Amino acid sequence: MATEKKKVVVVGGGIAGSAIAYGLQNDADVTLVDPKDYFEVAYAQLRSCVEPTFAERSLILHADYLKKGKVLSASAVSATESELTTDTGEVLPFDFLVITTGTTFSGPKTKVERIKEFEANKKKIVDSESLLIIGGGPVGVELAGEICQDFPKKKVTLVHSGSRLIEFLGPKASEKAQKWLKNKGAEVILNDRVETEELTPPTYATKSGKVITANAHFVAIGKKLGSGWIEASPALKEKLNDEGRLQVGQTLQVAGLTNVFAAGDITDFKEIKQGFLAGKHAAAVVSNIKKLIKNPDEKKLNTYKPLEKPFGLVSLGRQDAVAQLPFATIGGWLPGKLKSKDLFVGQTRASLGLKQK
Numbered sequence: 604m605a606t607e608k609k610k611v612v613v614v615g616g617g618i619a620g621s622a623i624a625y626g627l628q629n630d631a632d633v634t635l636v637d638p639k640d641y642f643e644v645a646y647a648q649l650r651s652c653v654e655p656t657f658a659e660r661s662l663i664l665h666a667d668y669l670k671k672g673k674v675l676s677a678s679a680v681s682a683t684e685s686e687l688t689t690d691t692g693e694v695l696p697f698d699f700l701v702i703t704t705g706t707t708f709s710g711p712k713t714k715v716e717r718i719k720e721f722e723a724n725k726k727k728i729v730d731s732e733s734l735l736i737i738g739g740g741p742v743g744v745e746l747a748g749e750i751c752q753d754f755p756k757k758k759v760t761l762v763h764s765g766s767r768l769i770e771f772l773g774p775k776a777s778e779k780a781q782k783w784l785k786n787k788g789a790e791v792i793l794n795d796r797v798e799t800e801e802l803t804p805p806t807y808a809t810k811s812g813k814v815i816t817a818n819a820h821f822v823a824i825g826k827k828l829g830s831g832w833i834e835a836s837p838a839l840k841e842k843l844n845d846e847g848r849l850q851v852g853q854t855l856q857v858a859g860l861t862n863v864f865a866a867g868d869i870t871d872f873k874e875i876k877q878g879f880l881a882g883k884h885a886a887a888v889v890s891n892i893k894k895l896i897k898n899p900d901e902k903k904l905n906t907y908k909p910l911e912k913p914f915g916l917v918s919l920g921r922q923d924a925v926a927q928l929p930f931a932t933i934g935g936w937l938p939g940k941l942k943s944k945d946l947f948v949g950q951t952r953a954s955l956g957l958k959q960k
């Protein structure tokens with residue numbers, strides 16, 4: 604008689620969650636819980652604002668790569684050490700829980716609606732002579748880059764509250780990104796902010812009293828960490844650090860628990876939060892859960908070593924980028940070759956067993 608497969612519930616269908624669900628689907632009874640019906644390659648969203656058809660490849664239906672697992676379109680609201688509860692009222696028992704809710708979700712729940720959102724963004728860009736972008740993190744800078752590249756006649760103003768752009772990287776990377784944008788004609792205003800509550804084109808007042816004229820705006824402020832539901836879970840709440848990230852050991856198990864794992868941006872590893880690292884966490888989780896399915900007493904689990912030297916890539920239009928490498932920070936076409944043409948979409952699709960399209 605065949606033994607029943609172990610139940611694995613994966614919460615969050617981003618880079619880490621989709622890879623883990625895909626990697627375990629042949630070995631376990633996998634359920635992926637995500638509020639949307641698609642996985643989005645986060646790095647491609649800004650290209651899709653200027654070229655909505657790009658999203659046909661960068662938005663991947665969960666059902667397309669999870670042929671043997673189940674997909675539940677819902678948000679987790681709480682968990683114990685053996686069950687997960689969702690906002691749709693389902694209670695999912697599990698042998699293993701994997702938490703990958705890096706950032707909170709807000710937005711369209713279907714791929715079709717998300718593409719419509721990109722089409723509306725493109726229309727907004729096309730219909731405007733001037734655009735204001737609020738926020739100079741990776742989303743704001745990459746969006747400004749895409750607009751400056753594809754619509755060189757548009758006047759782009761980027762307002763950022765910090766003293767430099769893309770602060771998650773070092774000052775050299777910030778300088779290179781700012782210089783690139785300036786050379787393309789964009790205006791960058793630092794150390795100032797536009798409150799996002801009442802945004803009324805065509806004039807926007809900054810906190811310092813400047814008045815910016817623009818036909819339309821984009822708010823590019825980072826999303827919140829997806830740990831709200833963990834705070835509502837007594838068994839897990841105490842595992843959050845002060846920032847709201849889950850404390851994990853090198854085996855990716857949540858501190859003090861053997862059957863609960865975490866991966867991606869939600870973990871408390873001291874490293875820059877990056878998708879390629881979320882992918883490495885995911886590989887370790889897949890391997891460790893496979894080992895524990897075979898032998899619950901397995902002690903030789905794979906370990907993950909956090910990245911010590913910061914590494915990051917920010918695209919600047921279709922050809923250029925700025926890269927902070929362990930030994931140097933470089934800008935221009937060379938780092939652009941790594942990221943800016945396909946934005947890792949082909950690579951991500953291949954990792955999920957999908958054709959390029």
Ligand SMILES: Cc1cc2nc3c(=O)[nH]c(=O)nc-3n(C[C@H](O)[C@H](O)[C@H](O)COP(=O)(O)OP(=O)(O)OC[C@H]3O[C@@H](n4cnc5c(N)ncnc54)[C@H](O)[C@@H]3O)c2cc1C
Nearest residue numbers: 615616617618619645678679705706708867868877878879
């Ligand atoms: C503009 C931009 C450019 C970037 N460029 C790069 C790059 O070049 N290279 C790189 O390595 N990294 C890059 N990153 C960082 C990278 O995108 C993140 O590190 C990565 O997406 C983290 O993956 P994750 O799986 O941990 O979380 P996320 O991708 O944030 O996924 C979280 C998932 O959890 C789901 N979720 C949230 N709450 C709940 C809930 N309560 N219940 C169920 N599901 C929930 C969400 O719907 C989502 O699917 C970039 C990020 C941005 C914004």
